[in-house]
Amino acid sequence: MASVRGRRVAGTVLAVLLLAACLRAPVTSVGPLLERVGEETGLGASALGLLGALPVIGFGVGSALVHRPAQSYGLERVLALALVVLAGAVVLRSLPLAGALWVGTALIGTAAAAGNVLAPAVIKRDHPGAIVLLTACFTAVMTVTAATASGLAVPVSDAWGGGWRLPLGALAALVAPVALLWVVRAARSPAPLPVGAPRDGAPVRAVTMWRSPSAWAVSAFMGLQSAVFFTLATWLPTVEVSLGLDARAAGWHLFVLQLVGMLAGLVLSTHMRGRSDLRGTGVVISLCIVAAMAGLALAPGLALAWVALAAVGTGSSLVLALSLLGLRTAHAGHTAQLSSMAQTVGYAIAACGPLLAGWVGGTFSWDLVLLLVGALGVAQLVLVLRAARPGLVMGC
Incomplete structure (x- = not known):
């Protein structure tokens, strides 16, 4: 019996980690290739900024x-359908068809949202005693695959004659097998368990997160840390090239941003374990972002060091934001509700980052993008004082 339970737990963890591998790589692989996309399609800086923001809008x-x-059909079924759509969208985006780039990019963001929202609920439901550890592992896998996709985008493009379609379309080979795994899990899963109830079926009081000031603070913090990350993921290579760095080195700096961020998130998970008040932690990691942007602007010759410092801030912020969804709620149903609200509001905020940065860089100077990201870091610092304080977000 114990061995069966152990295999079931291991299977659930593996499925969640494979899900994580699919959620960011299709998005972050675009940044290093934006210039080549623009050259082939004729899109200007503002249009490319919109392209970078489109997954976040999705x-x-x-x-x-x-x-x-998810409440009606169950977590597994919704996640399986989302992954099938995601695999199709990755292929569609790379096809030389009118509108395919835009439609595929929008669908990628919309489909990936299911994993972003429901993974914390799966972790809360199936592993309530290991929320921080599994959240850190989830973000680590998500970050490693995203970083690898970013780092390989330009070399694969160069090997294919400078084209951008192959390195983007090839990511379907990652997503499709994971989609099949979740389809099998969905087919084998029993009748959907209401997301608002724990495994023992005990009823959970319905709440409305939208009227909770604490839920709004968590949501705004989610949005600001996402805005910082997606702005850097979209425009960091362009900013660094404007500062005199080689394009390939800039692409690998995006890899560093994500790899070091993953390691920082894992370290943070050990620090967070057993702590109820995480405000001080949130302040420190926000200051890392602010200091890194100042360093890039004032001493670009040390770009690698500043990118690594920014990575500590962005990677830790993501782990903190996702962990708060489970740590500040009592049940998986409340986690799913807070996650849905936080990521709806959060990504609405986050979408403004790449758009505004594209306009600022294209109209004025790419150096000002660093000032913009630094300002987002300061705002994140202020919000985390409410978002990471002790206590549950109960809703109304």
């Missing part, structure tokens, strides 16, 4: 829509 739209289907 995250926000999908986050608002996914909670109710």
Whole structure:
């Protein structure tokens, strides 16, 4: 019996980690290739900024829509369908068809939103005693695959004659097998367990997170840390090239941003374990972002060191934001509700980052993008004082 239970737990953990591998790589692989996309398609800086923001907009739209289907049909079924759509969208984006780039990119964000929203609920439901550890592992896998996709984008493009379609479309080979795994899990899962109830079926009081000031603080913190990350993921290579760095080195700096961020998130998970008040932690990691942007602006010759410091801030912020969804709620149902709200509001905020940065860089100077990201870091610091304080977000 114990061995069966152990295999079931291991299977659940593996499925969640494989899900994590699919959620960011299709998004972050675009940044190093934006210039080549623009050259082939004729898109300007503002249009490319919109292209970079489109998955984030999709995250926000999908986050608002996914909670109710999960309640009706179960977590596994919704996640399986989302992954099938994600695999198809990755292929569609790379096809030389009118509108395919835009439609595929939008669908990628919308489909990935299901994993972003529902993974914390799966972790809360199946592993309530290991929320921080599994959240850190989830973000680590998500970050490693995203970093690898970013780092390989330009070399694969160069090997294919400078084209951008192959390195983006090839990511379907990652997503499709994971989609099949979740389809099998969905087919084998029993009748959907209401997301608002724990495994023992005990009823959980319905709440409305949208009227809770604490839920709004968590949501705004989620948005600001996402805005910082997606702005850097979209425009960091362009900013660094404007500062005199080689394009390939800039692409690998994006890899460093994500790899070091993953390691920082894992370290943070050990620090967070057993702590109820995480405000001080949130302040320190926010200051890392502010200091890194100042360093890049004032001493670009040390770009690698500043990117590594920014990575500590962004990677730790993501682990903190996702962990708060489980740590500040009492049940998986409340976690799913807070996650849906936080990521709907959060990605609406986050989508403004790449858009605004594209406009600022294209209209004025790419150096000002560093000032913009630094300002987002300061705002994140202020919000975390409310978002990471002790206590549960109960809703109304």
